[in-house]
Amino acid sequence: MNLSRIISGTMNWGTWGANYSKQEMCQLISESFDSGINSFDHADIYGGYTTEESFGDAFVDTGIKREDVFFISKCGIMYPSEKLPIKTKHYDYSEDHIIKSVNNSLKYLQTDYLDCLLLHRPSPLMDINIIANTIEGLIKSGKIKSFGVSNFTADQMDMFKGKVEILYNQINLSLTHLDHMFDGTLEYMQANNILPMAYSPLGSYFKEGSDKIKKVVESLKDKYSCTDYQLLISWLLKHPSKVYPVIGTTKSDRIKKSIKSLKIEIELIDWFELLEASVGKRVP
Numbered sequence: 001m002n003l004s005r006i007i008s009g010t011m012n013w014g015t016w017g018a019n020y021s022k023q024e025m026c027q028l029i030s031e032s033f034d035s036g037i038n039s040f041d042h043a044d045i046y047g048g049y050t051t052e053e054s055f056g057d058a059f060v061d062t063g064i065k066r067e068d069v070f071f072i073s074k075c076g077i078m079y080p081s082e083k084l085p086i087k088t089k090h091y092d093y094s095e096d097h098i099i100k101s102v103n104n105s106l107k108y109l110q111t112d113y114l115d116c117l118l119l120h121r122p123s124p125l126m127d128i129n130i131i132a133n134t135i136e137g138l139i140k141s142g143k144i145k146s147f148g149v150s151n152f153t154a155d156q157m158d159m160f161k162g163k164v165e166i167l168y169n170q171i172n173l174s175l176t177h178l179d180h181m182f183d184g185t186l187e188y189m190q191a192n193n194i195l196p197m198a199y200s201p202l203g204s205y206f207k208e209g210s211d212k213i214k215k216v217v218e219s220l221k222d223k224y225s226c227t228d229y230q231l232l233i234s235w236l237l238k239h240p241s242k243v244y245p246v247i248g249t250t251k252s253d254r255i256k257k258s259i260k261s262l263k264i265e266i267e268l269i270d271w272f273e274l275l276e277a278s279v280g281k282r283v284p
Helices: 022-035 051-062 095-109 128-141 154-158 185-191 211-224 228-237 252-263 268-279
Strands: 007-009 039-041 070-075 116-119 147-150 168-172 195-199 244-247
Touching: 022 051, 022 252, 051 095, 070 095, 095 128, 116 128, 116 168, 154 185, 168 185, 185 195, 211 228, 211 268, 228 244, 228 252, 244 252
Parallel strands: 007 039, 007 244, 039 070, 070 116, 116 147, 147 168, 168 195, 195 244
Antiparallel strands: none
C-alpha cells in the first residue's frame, strides 16, 4: 500500500482538538477514504496517549479493509499527561521504549503492523546504533513496514546511512515556513530518495499571514478557480522533492476539497511570485 498524496493528520481529532465521538470519528475516516485519502498520520502522544485508541475503535466500525489504508505513527517524545504523570517532557529512544511504543500503537489501532514508524523528534542523547538495530528487528518481525524520522536535519539523517533506510522525514513546511527549503534539508532528501511529509502545510496563513502573501493568493485564486486553502497545498505539491502534505483539518468538507489541489498546476512564474511575497524580496 502506497501513501496517498494527501495525508490526513489525526492530532486534533481527539481530546487535543475536536474531541470527536466514535461515530463522528468513524464518519471522518470514511469520508477521508472515500475522497481518496488512504493515509492517516498518528503519534503515540496525541490526545495525551488517547487518540490512537479512539481512532482504532472507530476504524473497525468503518468496514474499510486494513490493507487498503496506510497507518503512520511516531514515537520518542515522553509527554507529561494524565496517562504519563512525569514532571519533565523528554525523549526516549531506548530499545525497550521504541518496542513498547510500537506494541501500544498496534494494540490501540487494532492492527498487526504499522505501514510506517517515524522518530518524532531528534534527541541529543539518541544512540543511532541502538535505534537502527531496534528498527531492523521491528521490520524483520513485520510489526513495521517502513521507517522514517520527523523534524530531522540533513546531518541528523545522514547519521543513519548504512545502518537503516530512512524513507520519510516529516517536517514543518509551508509557504510561510520555508526553513527546510533553504537549509539543505530538501536537497538532501531528494538526493537520498527520502520523501518529505509536510505538517502544518498552511503555515500561519490563516492566523497571521502577511498582507503581501494574501494579496498574491487572492489574485491567483481566480486564475486557478480554487480556494486559498487549495492554492497553498498545490504550491507545496509543485516542489520536485514530491511533498506529501499532512492536512490537520477535522472538517470533512476541507478534506474533500484538498483533493482538488492535486489537479492544480501552478505556473512557474506564479509559484515564484508566491515565494517572493513570502520572503519579502526578489529571489537572489
